[in-house]
Amino acid sequence: MKNSILLVLMIFAHTGFSQPELSDSSGLAGFMDGMIQAHLDSRNIAGATVAVVQDTHVIFSKGYGYADIERDRKVDPDRTLFRIGSISKLFVWTAVMQLYEQGKVELDVDVNQYLDKIQVPDTYTAPVTLKELMTHTAGFEDYTLGLFARDTGALRPLDEILQQKMPARVRPPGRFASYSNHGTGIAACVVEAVSGQSWNDYVEEHILDTLNMNHTTFRQPVPQSLPGSPSKGYKFRNGVLQQQYFEYIPLAPVGAASSTATDMAKFMITHLQKGSYRNNTILDSSVVEMMQSPAFRPADNVNAMAYGFMELNQNKTRIIGHGGDTFWFHSLMVLLPRQNAGLFISFNSENGGHVKNLVLEEFIDHFFPEKLGGTDFYMPPEELSRFEGEYRSLRHPHERFTKIAAVMNPVYIKTTTDGMLKVTGRDVTRYIPIGKLTFRAENSSEKLAFKQDRQGKITHMLHGQAPYVAFEKVRFINNHQFHLTLFYFSVLVFLITFLHWPVAYLIRKEYNERKVKHLPLHAKCFGWMAAFFFLMFFFGAATLMFNSNEIAFGVDTEIKYLFTLSVSGTIITPIVLFITGRLLWLNKHALLGNIHYVLLCLALLITNWQLYHWNMLGYQF
DSSP: OOHHHHHHHHHHHHHOOOOTTTHEEEEEEEEHHHHHHHHHHHTTOOEEEEEETTTTEEEEEEEEEEEEEEEEEEOOTTEEEOOOGEEEEEEEEHHHHHHHTTOOOOSSSSSGOOOOOOOOOOOOOSBBBBHHHTTOOOBOOOTTTTOOOGGGGGGOOOOHHHHHOOOOOSSTTTTTOOOOOHHHHHHHHHHHHHHSSSSSHHHIIIITTTOOOOOOOOOOOOOOSSEEEOOOOEEEEEEEEEEOOOOOOOSSSGTTOOOOOHHHHHHHHHHHHHTTEEEEEOOHHHHHHHTOOOHHHHTTTSOOBBOOOEEEEEETTTOEEEEEEOOSOEEEEEEEEGGEEEEEEEEGGGGGTHHHHHHHHHHHHHSSSOOOOOOOOOOOHHHHHHGGGGEEEEEEEOSGGGGGGGGGOOOOOOOEESSSSEEEESSEEEEEEEESSSSTTSSOOEEEEEEEOSOOOOOEEETTTTTTBBBOOOOOOHHHHHHHHHHHHHHHHHHHHHHHOOOOHHHHHTTTTTOOSSSOOHHHHHHHHHHHHHHHHHHHHHHHHHHHHGGGGGOHHHHHHHHHHHHHHHHHHHHHHHHHHHHHOOOHHHHHHHHHHHHHHHHHHHHHHHHTTTTOOSOOO
């Protein structure tokens, strides 16, 4: 009887609780179908394309939903091209490693020695190297203006673009990672200069054609001669999926590629098979191993940057890969080297941005689950409080008016009564201490690590899953709440000025009220004009931030007109300051009137200082 019960329990364990295997084709298909379709339905996404590879084979590929709703064209994984965004960068890094293998470039020397038409500024003693470009540790600011374009007019040679839009170096190289599109663009310029070929010619001859990736191109728009059809991009508005425009990317090597799931499967297999696909080789196996090895690890217990690839480790499973986002397309390509497997997925709608990461999490949790263990590490409350504060990403502009992006999306850390860190950003997550400077999420293997200075003060936060960017602890002068409070004060004073004086004038006129202690007309006129100009500027800037995608297309006429408003307010400010001094000196007017004018003067000073602080004083384009 006991043996019979044991046998039943063993059968139940193997049939009901056995870990899923990628090699189980029907199980893989069922899991992917259910997961992807659920995301398409819940997130209002038009379509998706997927490929899963293992060893030398495509073990799953499928299209979901529509590539063109109006023409009733469904997604075909073999023939429907999706924009893969920054996954394009992996082709740049593959090209760099080809030149490295041939002895034409070194990864640890000044990148300027390979550039002819552009030069990276010598802001710091240490030069920028190809390795630092590959690990995003060159120390560049984020440059967002003109990353996208609406037509082919912006498609110029790479060196011409970078001559005009070379990002500023804002920190010494090699210290912290901060993702840089323009850094990859510089590396693509190296490929062009060293090879003597344009980027499109090089990538086609040395990578795409060699791997028979016949449905992949960096050319914009997609050539009609290319096999297959590009998917349309969509956004969901007013209950309807609306077709969008083709997204032109001037720095083409960093994000312009269009490809199919089947072609991307070939690229994944090539890197899993140490540089070879079938009988074609693009890299030596030793170079591929180097490319996939850690090159920069910001701290213990967090993912590392490899040579172009990023570690995206989850559930104690090593994962390397790269994501890619345009406005309408959101993609992810990952490799699992130890399992010799890979996953590529791309969505063709605006709402797919977060979903691609959810797909990876669900995929790894399903096929490579991890049982979370407890921790015996205790951190006293006074020690835990060191980590409290506001943090912001290092990836933000430092020059031009786009610096204001630095104050957006702050991350707040507070301690909890039960000895954890509560981290509030886009989501709220609680982290358990597992070391002196390391924490693990309460319900997952996600980690945080921190950096401290010699005095033991916390200076930076590092997200374990995102080795491509660090977060700095914000000083009070840059504090989000501080600047928001000042802004609200100024807006309130400007609104009172803008509305009160005209209304009060009309009331007095209606009732023929005359009082000698009212502020002089010229004082009110200049003060009212300054308040009006800044209010209109704030309204226009808020509209611009609400449609922040527009900044990526560059500075248009409307933005220039907008800054004319702030310039006008700034010009009037010294006049108001002078009038304020005279009013206080003469002391002939009503106390409330003087107080109002002093508050207006203070609001103007605060506004001008904030505009100066965020590079919005004048025409800093």
